[in-house]
Structures are given as structure tokens and as C-alpha cells.
Amino acid sequence: MDELDRRILDILRRDARTPNTEIAAEVGTSEGTVRNRVERLVDEGVIERFTIATRTGNLKAMVEVTVAVDVDTNDVSELMAEWKDVDFVWQVSGEEDIVLVVDAADTRAVNDLITRAREHDDVKSTKTRLILDERIS
């Protein structure tokens, strides 16, 4: 993981469809080197996967979840990651334990999700923030 790797990653984060040839030109090396390095980064797990960021609905939200003290947050996270409309599940430090990043069709879908969370036995409380605006660097 040297400077060249980081520059390649930055470009791919911005647009994962950038051709190797174009990346190579930008960072000043050859297509083959970019190809080798990207392949290595995938093998090493630095690049977990190539994916798309979607906004299928109109509403994004963060749902901050507090679970009971005797609960394994890993298990709860794993479960919630499978839920519909959930993009990310973060285990976080601080007052709450888990943050869900949600992309839903409407407020009802968000509400369904919160309801589902609150109905879970291990969940003590939830706090929801609507994401009113998003900027990507």
C-alpha cells in the first residue's frame, strides 16, 4: 500500500468505471501495472468490491440504535444488514451502539424499518435523523 495504490484507490472511489488505461495515464504508469495493482488490492481485501451507490427512493436517513448491554452487537448488525432499504450498518462508539444508513422509498418505509428495529427484543431505543442533503467528496 504505497502512494501509487492510494492514488489508484482515490480514482476508483470517485468512479469505479475509470478504465485502467486512463488511471495509468493519470498516475503516470502503464495499464498493466494498474491492472496488477488493482488485482492485488482485491486479493488483499483492500478493495472489498466494486459496487454502485444508489438512491432508489427519495428519502435517506440515519437510524441510531441502542441495544441492551448483554447483547452481541455483531449479531444484531449482521441481522439488520439484511433488512430491506438498509445500505450500511455501523457499529459505533458513543451513546448509541449501531447506526443504520437507510435509503427508502418514502417516510412509511422508514417508519416500517424503525418499527421493525424497535420490535427487536435486543433493541432498547432508536433515534432517527433524516438526511436532508448529501455531499460526496
Added chain:
Amino acid sequence: MDELDRRILDILRRDARTPNTEIAAEVGTSEGTVRNRVERLVDEGVIERFTIATRTGNLKAMVEVTVAVDVDTNDVSELMAEWKDVDFVWQVSGEEDIVLVVDAADTRAVNDLITRAREHDDVKSTKTRLILDERIS
């Protein structure tokens, strides 16, 4: 946004490098149709961008920022989106106003960022959560 679109999105979410030809074969249509639809989905903003999910070994964090009441949060967001290590800037509802999603090399880099935020005149307070674990759906 019909069933075909959704199937294409599912495939791209799993692997955004899947060739259109392969997607076409999988969903039972032609390369051109997949190409047209992906292009439309990008235009409509359903696909926000093609990107990579990385596990750099870096430190991820959420920095929740409260700004003064008489401040335009749009301006502050725009500014912070340019800061190094900041992946997302969200304007959110709730107690705090802005949430920064940060991916930094180490705790010092995160601390620098928090310091920079706190030194900003319009920022009243910050609250930081480390992201200890991330799951992607």
C-alpha cells in the same frame, strides 16, 4: 423503474464491473438494452456513482457538528466536503446539524479534522463516534 431495472441494479450492486453483455445474458435481454437502462438510471440519479468499497485498515468515524443558528448549513457543508479524509457530508435533522463521514489514516488525522471543525467560527460543537465495524448490504 421496473423489475428489469431492479435486477440490473442488484447485479451491479454485487459487482459493478459485470459487463453489460453478461448482465444481458443473465436477465435475458441484449447488451444495448442494459447499456441504455444503466445510462438512464445514472441520468435519473438512481445510480449515484460507480465506486469501490474499501477496507484500508483506516479509521472511519462520524463527526456530528452543530452550527450556530444564524448560519447557512449549505455553505458549511460545501466547505467541509472539500476537506481531506471526508467521504460524505450530510445535513441532517435532529440535535446536530451536519454529519461528516470520515475515513482517515489514523487517530491523529481524525483529531486534526475535529480540530479544524471546532476552529471554524460557525461551528458550536462537535461530537465524534468511531465506526468500529461496517457492514454493507
Added chain:
DNA sequence: AGCCGAGTTACGAAATTCGTAATCGGTAAG
């Protein structure tokens, strides 16, 4: 029936990716 328009298909050209062999640069051993 005839027409229109959005979506789909077809196909040759351009660009990209891929496989592989040659080359380079650094380093440890003789």
C-alpha cells in the same frame, strides 16, 4: 389502417481488458 415514440435489437468500429513474454531494478551470494 396508419402513425408516432419509447424501448429494443443488430452490427461494425473503437476502446478496453486480458494473457503472456520480455525487461527492469534492486539485492543477496559467490
Added chain:
DNA sequence: CTTACCGATTACGAATTTCGTAACTCGGCT
């Protein structure tokens, strides 16, 4: 100092994919 070696890089032709564009299909509408 030379040689051998190894991983990384480069070079290049072949295979594959993407791209531009024109033809086609199939509803709905008059």
C-alpha cells in the same frame, strides 16, 4: 565486480467489451 534471482513493470497481439448508430418492434392514439 559479477552473477543469479525475484518481484514489479512494460510491451504487444488477441479476445472481449463498449460505443455509435440505424433498423426494428410494439403499444397506444387518431
